Amino acid sequence: MLTYILRRLLMMLPVVVGVVFIVFAILQLTPTDPIRTVLGDMATQEEVDMMREEMGLNDPFFTQFYNYVKNIVTKGDFGVSYINRKPVTSEIISRFPTTLSLALMSILLAAAIGIPSGIISATRQYSLFDNGVTLFSLISLAMPSFWLGLMLIIIFSLNLRLLPASGFYGPQYWIMPVITIGTGCAAGIMRTTRSSMLEVIRQDYIRTARAKGQKESIVIRRHALGNAIIPVITIMGLQFGRQLGGAVLVETIFAIPGLGKLLVDATATKDIPVIQGGVLFMAIVFSFINLFVDILYGFIDPRISTMYRMKKAKKVGAANE
Amino acid sequence: MSSNPTTQLPYRKKSLWMNAWKRLTKNRMAMLGLGIISLFIFAAIFADYIAPYRYDEQHLDKIFQFPNKEFLLGTDQNGRDILSRIIYGARISLQVGFISVAISAVLGCGLGSVAGYYGDKIDNVIMRVMDVLMAIPNVLLAIVIATTLGPGLQNLMIAVGISSVPSFARLIRASILSVKGQEFVEAARLVGCSDARIIFRHLIPNVLAPIIVQITLSMALSILAASTLSFLGLGIQPPIPEWGAMLSSGRMYIMDYWYLVTFPGIAIAIIILALNLLGDGLRDALDPRMKK
Numbered sequence: 001m002l003t004y005i006l007r008r009l010l011m012m013l014p015v016v017v018g019v020v021f022i023v024f025a026i027l028q029l030t031p032t033d034p035i036r037t038v039l040g041d042m043a044t045q046e047e048v049d050m051m052r053e054e055m056g057l058n059d060p061f062f063t064q065f066y067n068y069v070k071n072i073v074t075k076g077d078f079g080v081s082y083i084n085r086k087p088v089t090s091e092i093i094s095r096f097p098t099t100l101s102l103a104l105m106s107i108l109l110a111a112a113i114g115i116p117s118g119i120i121s122a123t124r125q126y127s128l129f130d131n132g133v134t135l136f137s138l139i140s141l142a143m144p145s146f147w148l149g150l151m152l153i154i155i156f157s158l159n160l161r162l163l164p165a166s167g168f169y170g171p172q173y174w175i176m177p178v179i180t181i182g183t184g185c186a187a188g189i190m191r192t193t194r195s196s197m198l199e200v201i202r203q204d205y206i207r208t209a210r211a212k213g214q215k216e217s218i219v220i221r222r223h224a225l226g227n228a229i230i231p232v233i234t235i236m237g238l239q240f241g242r243q244l245g246g247a248v249l250v251e252t253i254f255a256i257p258g259l260g261k262l263l264v265d266a267t268a269t270k271d272i273p274v275i276q277g278g279v280l281f282m283a284i285v286f287s288f289i290n291l292f293v294d295i296l297y298g299f300i301d302p303r304i305s306t307m308y309r310m311k312k313a314k315k316v317g318a319a320n321e
Numbered sequence: 322m323s324s325n326p327t328t329q330l331p332y333r334k335k336s337l338w339m340n341a342w343k344r345l346t347k348n349r350m351a352m353l354g355l356g357i358i359s360l361f362i363f364a365a366i367f368a369d370y371i372a373p374y375r376y377d378e379q380h381l382d383k384i385f386q387f388p389n390k391e392f393l394l395g396t397d398q399n400g401r402d403i404l405s406r407i408i409y410g411a412r413i414s415l416q417v418g419f420i421s422v423a424i425s426a427v428l429g430c431g432l433g434s435v436a437g438y439y440g441d442k443i444d445n446v447i448m449r450v451m452d453v454l455m456a457i458p459n460v461l462l463a464i465v466i467a468t469t470l471g472p473g474l475q476n477l478m479i480a481v482g483i484s485s486v487p488s489f490a491r492l493i494r495a496s497i498l499s500v501k502g503q504e505f506v507e508a509a510r511l512v513g514c515s516d517a518r519i520i521f522r523h524l525i526p527n528v529l530a531p532i533i534v535q536i537t538l539s540m541a542l543s544i545l546a547a548s549t550l551s552f553l554g555l556g557i558q559p560p561i562p563e564w565g566a567m568l569s570s571g572r573m574y575i576m577d578y579w580y581l582v583t584f585p586g587i588a589i590a591i592i593i594l595a596l597n598l599l600g601d602g603l604r605d606a607l608d609p610r611m612k613k
Contacts, residue, residue, distance in 0.1 A: 018453030023465055030469045142594035144545055146552055147568060147586030154579045245460030249549060253572075263461075264553055267468045279465055283457045290456075 005295055012287050017069070019283045023276055024065055032270050037082045078277030083269050088277035091262060096281070098168055099251070099258035103243040105178045107236060110185035115232065117186075118193025122201060123220060134194075137187035145246055149180040149253040166255035177254045181246050185239045192235040196228040203227075230301055237293035241286040341530075344606040351602020357595035365411040374402040376409035376562040385578055395580045397571065403580070406562035407588050413563045414592065417478055417547040418540045424482025425543075426536055429489020434520050436490065437497030448494065451487040459484050463546055467555040477556040481546045485539055492535055496528035530607035537600035541593045548589050564589050 034057065035048050043051075052058055056067060071077040078088035121130040140148075156176060157165035167173050200206065201224050209223045210216070247260035255261070259278055266274035297304050345351055364371055373393075380400035388395045394403040436447040454462065463484040470476035500506070501524065509523050525532075548565025550556035557563040559570060564585040571581030 014449070015452055015456050018449070019456050022453055023457070026465050026469050031471070138594060138597065139590070142541075142590045142597060144548060144552075144565075144568075144586060144589050144593075146549065147582070147589065150568065150572065150575060150582045150586070154575060154583075158576060158579070241458045242460075245458035248460060248464065248553070252553065263464065267464060267553070267555060270468065275465065275468060279457065279461045282461060286458055287456050 001295075001298060004298070005291075008291050008294060012291060016284055016287060019287075020069060020072070020280055021065065023279050023283075024068060025061075027272050027276050028061065028064075030270065030272060034082055034270075034272060037270055038085075072280075078280070079273035081266075081271055081274050083266075083271045083274075088273050091274065092259060092277055092281050095257060095259045095262050098256060099244070099247045099260060100285075102168075102174070102177055102181065102247060102250070102256070102258065103240060105174060106182035106185060106243060107240055109178055109182040110189050110239065111236060113182075114186040114189030115193050118190040118232075119197055119220065119225065121190070121194045122197035125198065130194075133190060137190050140183045140187040141191075143184070145180055145184055146249040146253055148183060149176065149250055152176045152180060153253070168254070168256040168258070173254075173256075177250050177256060180250050180253070181243055184246075185243065188235055188239055189232060193228070193232050196231045197224060200224050200228040226300075230297060233293055233296055233300065237289055240289050244282045244286060341603075341606045345602055348602040348605060350598045351606070354595040354598030354600075354602065357591060358599060361411050361592055361595070362415060364408050365415050368409045368412055372402075372405035372408040374405040376406045377401065377560050378405070385574070387578075388580055394584045395578070397567075397581055398574060403567075403584055406567060407564065407585060410562040410564045410567065410585065410588065411592075413474070413557060413561060414544050414547065414589070417474070417481065418544040418596075421478045421482035421485075421543045421547065422536055422540045424478065425485040425489050425539065426532070428483070428486045430493050430525065430532065432486070433490035433493030434497050434525060437494040438501060438516065438520055438524065444494070447490070451490050454484075454487045455491075459542075460546065460549060463550060464553070464555060467550050472555060472558050474557055474561070477547055477550055480550065480555075481543050484546070485542065488539070489532075489535060492531055493525075493528065496531050497524050500524060500527045534600055534604045534607065537596055537603055541596035541600070544596070545589065545593055 034055070035043075035051050039047060039051060056064060059067070068079065071079070076089055078092065080087055081091065117133050121133045124130055152163075153165045153176065156163045163176055164173055165176075168177075206219060206223055209219045214223070244260075247258055248264055249260070250256070251258045251260035252264050259282065263275060263278040265271075266278065345355075368376075378401060380396060380402075382400070383392070383396055384398055384400040386392050386396040386400075392402050392404065394407065396402055397406075432447050432451070436444040457465075463480045466480035466483055467476060470480060506519060506523060509519050514523070547556055548563065548568070551563045551565030552569045554569065557566050559566055567585040568582050571578070571585070574581055
């Protein structure tokens, strides 16, 4: 298992470097002059030239890229903001916990709603509950999350005056953002759970389990769910990535000082180092989550870990022959 | 001796596509989706005749009117009729949906089929690049591209289109791989078809079904992504009536005028719901084995 994790980490490396390259290259093409962003239109040509040299913007593209990567790898340094001259890294680190906790809370809520309702839907296919849940999931998959957020604000903050409309200071501030992100995710998880369970529930081993007199709850929980959970985990990993992207919107609407808000504010001022750093950081986190999901498969599904062990045994066997 | 030496095989009246269409028409939800989409397309084309006002017609003496008989969905801060703006907005959203999906489908099909057909090194290079693009959450990739290109309708379409190229490429590649080994491909090669001809005339038509489903579903995602970018101020700028941009400008007055943000959002939700219903229906209709 450990070698597997290490190998996956090694495989992740080129992808991450590729992400850095692509984001760096695209943002390099931005037509605005960063120096003018920093110094404003009043600066003299001399000042501009000095600044350009100081920031290394006269270097060829690949030298700039190399320096950028080198600074990230050796010092964890994502550069300095054009606007307020603060280091991007500290900015990201101070804001990331907010975004992460928001994403974690929403995925937990989504799983807590999506998985059980998906199971019930599958076991009682075409029942009133199933139809209701399917309708709910269709609607919530179609709603733009930023619109849902605004509707929640109108209802709960402006009309009922129950919840605060902006900020992120305590549990009552979390409710609306978490629901806003979680609803769409819950729908996705529910749909996947339902279709995966429906597939499994028709298998022979389920009939066998029932035939031997196993309690229905155990049949569903252990025999069926155990085999149906892999696609659900996959979708949850993907949803998590989408949430990191979705944080951009939700944090804007609820004025939450997270990574997403940082990014949106940076796009308004064309603060390239901040955009670059923020996107890269999220992409790296996303890659780690995918890795984590893959490792999780091994723990959940013994077939996968055995497959890996057998491959290794075969290799050893072949070497011995 | 038989009197009729050439027994005529029964003429196949219905093609594969006709069968699929028949199955689709039996799916009530899918037909509902198709109906709604047709309605939106109709509204977009004939907006000049349907909309009660022009999208930029200002009634400065009637700003912030709550929904009433004269303005069915109310007016905004410039006294513009919301209903008319939503109807004209269908133009923009559908346009963005069609064109950005066309961009991603053409690029994705091209890259995916080349990767799948040639395999080996080319496949490796293309798919690793796609892996890299997929490692960046879609919205973020679109934001990065939109930041570089700047706001505007065309740039928005490019940003949204490019950000969903990888999922198309992956799908096409997998489908191509599944038919590549079949005899008719070998036969085509034996009679001297060029690679391009094999890909475009023989392989792609055979994997059209999943492509069509993907096009429908990703149209929904594109419309959503486009309104997201406009909402963030990276897409279409006022006064063009884009639903996301309407939400964004209405957000400032949310305290007093709830209807400014409510109706454009409903429009987005309805078109996406319709596209999703049609996409699911198409999936069932084109691949009957999938249906449970």
